[in-house]
Amino acid sequence: MMPTARGFAVPCVQSVAVPCARPFMAPPASRFVRRIAWLTVCGTFLAATWPAAAQPPGTAQPPGTAQPPAVAQPPANSPSPAVASKRATARLPALTDHVQPLLARHCFACHGDQKSESEINLARYRDNAALAADRATWEAVLAVIESGAMPPPGRPRLSEDERRGIVRHLERVLFQLDCDDATTLDPGRVTIRRLNRVEYNNTVRDLLGIEFRPAEDFPTDDVGHGFDNIGDVLTISPLLIEKYLAAAERIAAAALANAESPKPFKQVRRGNDLKTSGSARPSLFGIHTLAGPGAITAEFDAGRAGHYRLKVRAASPKKGGSVPRLELHANGAKVAEFTITALAGQPQFYEHRLKLEAGPQRFAVHYADPAPPAAAPQAANPAPSNPAPLNPAPSNPAPSNPAPSNPAPSNPAPANPAPADEAPPVSVGAFELEGPLDADVAASSGDGVSRIRLRLVLPEGGRSIRDAAHDTLAPLVRRAFRRVPRPGEVEAFADLAQRIVDRGATYSKAIEVAVAAVLVSPHFLFRVERDDLSASPMPATTAGQSPAGKTPANSTPASTAPPSTKAPGTATAEAAAEAAAEAAVAGGVNSVSAASRPLGDFELASRLSYFLWSSMPDEQLLRLAEEGRLRREEVLLAETRRLLADPRSRALAENFAAQWLNLRGLDEVAPDPQRFPRFNAALRSDMRRETELLFDTIVRENRSLLELLDADFTFVNQRLAAHYGLSEVKGNDFRRVSLQGTVRAGVLTHASVLTLTSNPTRTSPVKRGKWIMENILGTPPPEPPANVPELSATQAAQPDATLRQALEIHRRDPNCAVCHQQMDTLGFGFENFDAVGRWRERDGEHPIDAAGELPDGAKFSGPAELVAILKEKKAEYTKTLSERLLTYALGRGLTPTDRCAVDEIRRRVASDGYRAASLVEAIVRSEPFRMRKREEPQP
């Protein structure tokens, strides 16, 4: 039998002896069955294909015989049937009310007692219980009815209401789920997620301006459900902890080197801060005097490299005609000389501007030989107009002296040296260091230029080290933990800094260690969503944190939670804000079952920013969360649009699209260099870039998501243009070009997709077809059995057969035919593109035949027509994309209980012309995104 697609025109679906899945399907373990029904149907088009039957062939069960409970076991995340059925089945219509008559009319002719195509007899299920007991079969029925694959073409169609009615009924019976009854809904629960590598890099970039991507050295994040941000799969090995610590140290050092201090800041050393040596003497009132060999020394710590202004407050009692001079030494080297003309009692600042590296600095003034008597009027009478004493107003941030090496203006060289009197003493009251003066000195840190810097508060002016550390760290902790710090949290880090200083380290080193600790804290590395906090009753003490008028009008689960679930010991501001906001929002989102709760504002801020940016919330998001406003729907949607408009939303293309479309798989392909000599790493990267740019553009311009499939423009640089045979593009930069009048349109004709679905030496129509079924249509075929029938005899007998002929022979085996019929047909539609995506008319000596007919009767003559057919599969495509993006947004695999949310999302998208923003907004509004199922801590 050669089951060509033409067979599908007959009323009953042409029988295929054995469903493709059966030979290697074992008796159903419940989890496995679930997966089949949820993910795996080999027949959106291919009506004859059924996934696993619940029973082995030939063991049809008498109606009414209940299956063992294991078969109907619900997924881990769904309510237990016993509990749920009380909710949902109370009003559940009998099977015979509506659904069975519909099935009788539309299905029983082929799947009834008389005739049981594919061993499926729907007539033998007499009631809901029987149906629930054979969950595997009915999940498959649900899938094909929902997708419209059944009834097959040529049979009377179900009306939309009928289809929906059956789907809803089956959802209620199988999943205890009623999309119209909020009490049955379950938003699911995301396992606590650590940052993955991309998120880590982006987060430290946005937190501290670190651009050197420290997570490049981390071990690869494992992929689950197609993405690398799935909480359950993101494990933490000891190796990763080592990497975290090393990265934190590196980041903290860079952050400190790059820290921003209050500008220009001033450090003062006076009195006992100053050290004297030689003839220098400390005296009362903290004034030190110097009248001969010796030095007065002050030590500072420059927070970062840059230009600074050092000022020495000095004066000299008038004594004779000579004017004393001081040499200024910085870290042991003379850098300037001051002539001290200020009189005792009227000390002035003498300043010098100089460039310093970050770290400890040591300045000293030494007594130099007095200058010969200066011009008497100046020396004797330092009027305010005299330029020598400098800038008594330290608040002026502008560098007043642009010539760094220019000492305090010296007096004109006197022509008449006076007799050297006894050297006049100089009194020095204070050293001050101001700076860094320059706004942009980040270049001194070789690791990267920062836009956002750590703001260093120094322990000066009576501020203790612990307080300064606290003030430095508090804003950092808030941003690093992406929420308001809890009481004691910042203090713990400040105490750490204090301990480090106590041990003899500098303040700046202590802050560095504390910053590293923040970056190793679980509150930074994990995205924590704490069910215990929001379960706390709202305390009245934190009105400042809670939006006014947000008393729990609705009696939410939160406010009725037993006191024992209260967070241990603390009713923190955050808990209060969370609880208040929860109460406020509970009415906005459908009121939910007691097992769920709305996310807190901060939790929501992180969900949003990591969804759209793969990074931490920015200041505005955090502020809205603090004000308790983010969960208002209009605010949330406005923020969604704002984040989408931000350049950081390119993360959706680079992380979501690159994984959804398997673009990252390009890194693993290795086209045969002999056959494809022009394929190289640069071209590989260009290919990926093209597809990312198309996706990004559709998001950024809020275009229709369907355009991804047939966009008449794309992005190329010179290399990729040459690969495509487009000539007018020059240079490495990508630019947008029209594809009108070319053979290409949309991602299915991108070299990226075409290459990653090929084998190293040739195309693989099977892989291409499978890729389309998985990623565009959402109907991945099951894996082939290990022991596929051998083709060698065929190939030996027909060595000249084309690939198509060989595969057609292969499909003669009904085991293979069921799935390959569709896979191969789809894949061969793109045979005009070779294994690296170049257009071709011939494969070796064989002309390309890219025509085909799909199981549903749609015919095409080549890739352009096939693309047009696929674009019309709007429902399947939108559902697939919605499921994938929701998975990515949540960081967990979907379960049957997410069906309502997916359904709602795809309806919203369809009703808004399939625009990209409508998909993102629908996801953000969905219950799985805004809520979570509780998991109470256990003692």
Added chain:
Amino acid sequence: MTWNHGRLDRRSFLRSARFGAGVGASIAVGLPLLEAMAPRLARGAAPAKAPVRAAFVFFPNGAIMDRWTPPSAGSGFTLSETLSPLEAVKSELVVISGLAQDNGRAKGDGPGDHARSAASFLTGAHPVKTAGADIRVGMSVDQAAADRIGGRTRLPSLELGIERGRQAGGCDSGYSCAYSNSISWKNATTPMAKEIQPRLVFERLFGTGSAGGSRELRERDFFRQSILDLVAEDARALRRSLGPTDRRKIDEYFTGIRELEQRIQRAEQTTRQERQEIVAANSAAANSAAANSAAANSAAANSAGGSSSAAGLSAVPKLDLPDGIPNDQATHIRLMFDLMVLAFRTDTTRVCTFMLANEGSNRTYPMVGVTEGHHQLSHHQSNRDKIEKIQKIDKFLASQFAYFVEQMRAVSEGEGTLLDHSMVLYGSGLSDGNRHRHDDLPIVLAGRAGGSIQTGRHIRYGKETPLNNLFLSMLDRLDAATEQLGDSSGRLTDLG
């Protein structure tokens, strides 16, 4: 990162290592110094016994078994065509046939033999079929060893590979990629991430060499200890507030933190004593430099200008470590093997796993003329041409393993060689990759484990003998005896 503890002052080691490399992309490692870092037990006058080390080297996609298995059993066996690169070290090997990893089989879970074969390879456990939630298989033999003896060395274990995990899509039929990318499992739910960049492995073993003197290192350890104390307390508090699922993740975090803390504490305890030893050892090393370096390495004895702490050593072989991942696959593999030898001979760890590629890998092997993907070819359907190509891959990988065995043998330790005190397992979780067979696995064991294994033989076991029985026997020899691991049903009694 550099850790201030080890047999030798690692900074001086690094200084010498760096000396010849100049600025830039490679580190040159001076090998003669390594003698000073060798296990304390193996040195000195006291006839102490060298510790036993174990390595587990994995290759994916099975092999062409009728060209792998030696035709005859016993001590007079001849190597097969595929194993012929091991001829020079044949006397050091036991080829073991007949072992099975039953839990790699479907057992009702449908397709996914590749994922299962890797997941079960060192665990003997049946992986839960899941793309995400509830990943679970079992503790692997290397981690069972590390759990017991890991505290005696600076690193409890070392996990290496040359391929990143797959970055997109699924890995195998609904199994999470964690299963295909990992053979080492710390416990049933935590796979051990593997390092694939040679330079990062080196830095993990010996530090970056950037730290200053011992005072700075002590200071840094103090900082680290302070950080870890603080975040451990954070994690404890957080854990109390979480439900059971989230707790699992925090527990993973906590375990990692605790291991780091312990390592720092061990360093503090041992530093002083070892420092004295190092001084003595360095002078000893200088005296026997010629002999050591000759034995140490035959390759590239290229003078790098001596070293500061082992003055007088002139022949300093180099280990050039590029940044990132080497382009050439053979170079990459050999560098990883070199690093394993380094880790063992310096007693930095005694347990190591190495994946020559992830399971199901579709790599090409152009160096032996194979430009099709490995996995694609492995479903050869008896096509002669494909079989030839698969066998070329099998033989290439065997030749890389032969290099490792030779390097292990080239290091003298005590009365014998490093290999004499080691057990190096080489194998795959599949035998026939075309049919996904999980029995009669291709397994070679090299080394004598301190004299307790009689090598130079091909042993055939009865069908369905659990591979984990071999693991129990290996754990005995590692001083990590365990009564049960995975599906083990006993021990292999005739290795000795």
